[in-house]
Amino acid sequence: MIEQVAEPLQTQTGYAKVVLEIDVNNHPGVMSHICNLFARRAFNMEGILCMPVSDGRRSRIWLLVFEDQRLEQMIRQLEKLQDVLAVRRHGAEHEVFERLEDFFH
């Protein structure tokens, strides 16, 4: 009804990138839970990778995102999801996306 009181969203360009490694339960729907969190906040995912691990009951998701001031809150929101088992944070120098570069040129 009344305008909310908030600063306009900043663009994310100019921030450093980070790599998030997320262990999740493997079932249809997990990706939509995770992508929803980011999409709704206009928090761009620069890269996304997902494969099942070991016996297939779990998956690992790799995300490449900007390290803007909302990242800590994003990680806390991720950790709150029932299907998220762990979130680990790596620097942009992590090789997982670097090795994929060849497929995108």
Added chain:
Amino acid sequence: MYQMTGAQLIVRLLERQGVKTAAGIPGGAILPLYDALSGSEIIHHVLARHEQGAGFMAQGMARVSGRPEVCFASSGPGATNLVTAIADARLDSIPLVAITGQVPLSMIGTDAFQEVDIYGMTVPITKHNFLVRSVDELLEVIPAAFRIAMSGRPGPVLVDVPKDVQNQTIRFAEFPPVATPEPLPALDMAAVEEAARMINAAEQPVLYLGGGVIHAGAAQAAVAFAEQAGMPTTMTLMALGAMPVDHPLSIGMLGMHAARYTNFVLEEADLLVCVGARFDDRAIGKAAQFCPKAKIVHIDVDPSELHKIKQAHVAINGDVGEVLEALLPRVKAALRKRWLSHVESLRARFPVEWAGQDDPRTHYGLVQAVAAALDDEAVITTDVGQHQMWVAQAYPFRRPRQWLTSGGLGTMGFGMPAAIGAALADRSRTVVCFSGDGSFKMNIQELATLAEEGLNVKIVLMNNNSLGLVYQQQNLFYGKRVFASKYRGAPDFLKIAEGFGVAGVDLDTAANPRAALTQALHAPGPCLIHVSIDREEFVYPMVPPGAANTEMIGG
């Protein structure tokens, strides 16, 4: 070895979980479950007239009982009609288990009749959701739904069950254990010590209680803590009742429609201890200017609330009751004579004035007259709008779970079905639903459910024939360009009530309105109490959009 269908298994699992009443509406895709439900001798099914009504009835039950409660809907429109009630439960942290029927597994994704992706739709408005893909999963999913709904910060869980899964047969050796809440987070004792040190060192501390205090059953602990530390205590809309409003340390509700002195006290605080609250924009106004001189101690069971809006100096993740109990022996008994007498002087300088409070036909007078006719055992629900704020300001709430309102989502149409739910949860209590004519029409069909159940629900309808809060804001902030907020037609609500089989009392025409009101409140069974309210009466004080809480107008 047990053998039964998926539908029968769901009903047995609900029974084992202690569900006694559930609200819903059947339809094609959930008929197997309803067939099984017809065989239950434990679960009383309340047939709502709209699925949103069923969702709010379950919420009303949960807000009174504190336990997860259940609603049912069929696939497609049945499920989408539940969406608003689920979103409302999410924003107010209400434990709810919504069970929807879905088209058979093989038809999902084919645009089958009454197929919607309710799983996908409810991802952002549930604490968690499930699409059950085989009957075996039910043994795990149903208890998990209850466990998730009730653990930590409570919330809604949706379970979508395809029709063929309901019909599948399952053989199993043992029922899963009844779901119980997950263990609470371990306390960071160093943070507790640091918080205690800050409280002991503060000159002008304020305690800021939120709905989390009610959910955690920590109201008594909060009052004991406030008394020990000598802290003036403010409550959010969701926390009203946590501390009795006439407690000497209570400074009432904060925020957009707070008493002036409350916001001025917060302005001067040097320490803010926030317990189970989340710095909502309606409570704190312009975030950068809220409590500008205060350090912040923030206690919440949900770690993602800490540092979300305001960076806390000390953040403690844990059950608020446990944290308050840990703090109590570490906090020095303090009289804080200088600070409390300053608070009193602010209260005296900016007295709360409720015009017309002796006349039960004015808005404040009506709220006070209802309160005078009832004791603290009554449950009060509201819809959303001016009437909601007038009740929040003027009703003397004295116990947790006395007050049920749609805070976060602000859903018009919440009040009556929530009142029905409250009465279903505890038939011994009188339940009063304050409503406005705009809100009341949004779930007016539930009068049929109310009449059928014969519950002790009294609807006090403040009728100004407009969307009053919209009308108010257009007058105050949109150059008096009143548009789409005044109704041209004026339905006769007493005739509508009569048509549904609900008794009505019109205070407009009553020779003795106070006596008529008291009589209506004390007569058993449902009743609609109608009062016309002047459209030009606005909710004051009011913090304008974009302003700090200290820049109130009116009042």
